[in-house]
Amino acid sequence: MTTARFWRDNATRYNLIATKCGNCGKVTFPPRNVCPVCHRKSMGKMEKIHLSGHGEVYSFSVVYDAPLAFEMQKPYVIAIIKMAEGVMLTAQIIDCECCEVAIGMKVKATLRKIGEEGPGGVIHYGYKFVPA
Amino acid sequence: MREVAIVGIGITKFGETWEMSFREIGIQAGLMAMQDAKLTAEDIDALYVGNMSAGRYIEQEHIAALIADYSGLARDHIPATRVEAAGASGGLAVRQAYMAVASGMHDIIVVGGAEKMTDVGDAASNAIQSSAADQQWESVFGATSPSLHAMIARRHMFQYGTTREQIAQVAVKNHRHGALNPNAQFQKEIDLKTVLRSGMVADPLGVFDCAPISDGAAAVILCPMDMARKYTDAPIRILASAQASDTLALHSRSDICTFEATKFAAMNAYRQAGIASKDVQIAEVHDDFTISEILAIEDLGFFEKGQGGKATEDGQTAIGGSIAINTSGGLKARGDPLGATGVAQIVELVQQLRGQAGKRQVGGAKYALAQNVGGTGATAVVHILGVQ
Ligand SMILES: [Zn+2]
Numbered sequence: 001m002t003t004a005r006f007w008r009d010n011a012t013r014y015n016l017i018a019t020k021c022g023n024c025g026k027v028t029f030p031p032r033n034v035c036p037v038c039h040r041k042s043m044g045k046m047e048k049i050h051l052s053g054h055g056e057v058y059s060f061s062v063v064y065d066a067p068l069a070f071e072m073q074k075p076y077v078i079a080i081i082k083m084a085e086g087v088m089l090t091a092q093i094i095d096c097e098c099c100e101v102a103i104g105m106k107v108k109a110t111l112r113k114i115g116e117e118g119p120g121g122v123i124h125y126g127y128k129f130v131p132a
Numbered sequence: 133m134r135e136v137a138i139v140g141i142g143i144t145k146f147g148e149t150w151e152m153s154f155r156e157i158g159i160q161a162g163l164m165a166m167q168d169a170k171l172t173a174e175d176i177d178a179l180y181v182g183n184m185s186a187g188r189y190i191e192q193e194h195i196a197a198l199i200a201d202y203s204g205l206a207r208d209h210i211p212a213t214r215v216e217a218a219g220a221s222g223g224l225a226v227r228q229a230y231m232a233v234a235s236g237m238h239d240i241i242v243v244g245g246a247e248k249m250t251d252v253g254d255a256a257s258n259a260i261q262s263s264a265a266d267q268q269w270e271s272v273f274g275a276t277s278p279s280l281h282a283m284i285a286r287r288h289m290f291q292y293g294t295t296r297e298q299i300a301q302v303a304v305k306n307h308r309h310g311a312l313n314p315n316a317q318f319q320k321e322i323d324l325k326t327v328l329r330s331g332m333v334a335d336p337l338g339v340f341d342c343a344p345i346s347d348g349a350a351a352v353i354l355c356p357m358d359m360a361r362k363y364t365d366a367p368i369r370i371l372a373s374a375q376a377s378d379t380l381a382l383h384s385r386s387d388i389c390t391f392e393a394t395k396f397a398a399m400n401a402y403r404q405a406g407i408a409s410k411d412v413q414i415a416e417v418h419d420d421f422t423i424s425e426i427l428a429i430e431d432l433g434f435f436e437k438g439q440g441g442k443a444t445e446d447g448q449t450a451i452g453g454s455i456a457i458n459t460s461g462g463l464k465a466r467g468d469p470l471g472a473t474g475v476a477q478i479v480e481l482v483q484q485l486r487g488q489a490g491k492r493q494v495g496g497a498k499y500a501l502a503q504n505v506g507g508t509g510a511t512a513v514v515h516i517l518g519v520q
Contacts, residue, residue: 030268061278062335066276067271068259078274080283103290
């Protein structure tokens with residue numbers, strides 16, 4: 001992914017910024033301008049919030065067949081995490097053995113290198129999760 | 133709205149066809165369909181082409197005009213349109229053509245679907261296929277198309293008690309069907325052990341849970357029903373054409389074990405056709421991964437949610453079972469040249485309804501359904517076909 005395309009979402013990736021609908025209270029991540037439930041009623045009422053970083057594993061996989069950018073990391077655990085605020089996101093789980101990961105496991109977010117562009121290229125940072 | 137018929141079909145053998153270029157396979161399928169309908173170039177009013185990623189696979193965009201040109205249609209200046217919705221590109225091209233004929237805008241349309249995937253390496257192909265997912269919020273963290281489907285599989289096992297063996301039986305059954313299809317990429321039966329012991333791609337899914345990388349093309353000819361007898365003695369009617377969308381990212385859904393887009397498209401399609409799911413005897417569903425077929429047969433209403441694995445294990449979805457699913461071998465065994473797949477599904481159903489499916493023929497079917505999916509269910513296209 002090009003640097004600019006990645007950089008634009010850095011604030012959200014570093015700080016887990018989500019939006020909360022001022023009309024119905026639904027939390028969305030990444031931030032959205034319009035609530036998928038309330039549509040027009042939510043316009044101008046989408047409030048930025050920080051996710052706590054705590055969540056649990058909703059589902060996961062261990063990736064053996066990885067794209068080039070992740071070749072050095074394989075095998076790695078990719079998971080859908082259900083955050084304490086109810087919203088879900090996709091991230092890697094690290095600092096534990098693949099076999100320890102299970103649905104329902106409590107995890108917390110940490111800032112790590114998530115990839116780099118080409119050999120010796122720009123390093124991207126973002127969230128990964130560790131056992132809580 | 134006019135009633136629409138399919139009056140011609142064509143399909144290439146799927147697989148690694150290194151000796152043939154993208155334009156050659158596209159034209160081969162198109163010409164076969166035109167011959168089948170006894171059409172000449174002057175009869176054609178428009179061309180639609182389903183294709184996911186020629187730009188990245190062969191570095192060629194603008195492929196609808198290219199196919200029209202090399203099919204000898206350049207001097208007729210017909211409108212030629214490419215349609216893209218990841219793995220659902222082919223089904224969506226059929227739907228665009230259907231709407232154009234139904235509306236009265238065009239009479240005779242050639243719909244092609246084509247993809248040439250083997251000109252790039254496996255890692256590159258993996259990345260291109262995974263671009264159907266959300267690049268900014270899924271792929272960037274290392275999620276791939278197989279691993280997203282693996283997460284669906286694990287959750288389905290957790291929620292419904294579906295077993296790893298039941299999921300693997302989809303591949304066993306589809307390879308058995310593929311062995312009866314002379315155009316299939318794999319025409320060899322496999323046993324359960326082979327699937328379970330195949331190299332891991334994304335746990336719990338192995339190599340034999342994933343559709344292969346394929347080259348291939350398919351084409352169908354559409355025209356108004358009241359003109360159909362001019363071209364064929366056995367026109368097949370399109371009884372319904374429906375399409376639905378959902379969130380691009382899998383994690384944005386409240387439940388990943390159901391593709392709501394499939395359910396919505398199917399509900400609309402059954403209503404258009406005036407039939408229920410139990411009336412369907414044959415279906416081609418989007419088994420890009422084994423788990424996808426289990427979701428499909430549940431979301432289309434053939435089996436209760438959570439029962440798809442057991443139904444597969446019990447042989448209910450095989451030829452001779454209560455509903456024949458993927459008689460062609462499906463994406464798993466026939467092959468999955470992305471843009472061609474949705475059109476190839478229609479070709480198979482037409483062959484079945486005409487009684488031209490050879491050793492894999494299902495007897496006496498009146499209604500047949502095709503379900504074509506893009507990504508992890510952000511696009512779903514459902515067609516229902518019937519004998520006239
Ligand atoms: Zn709202």
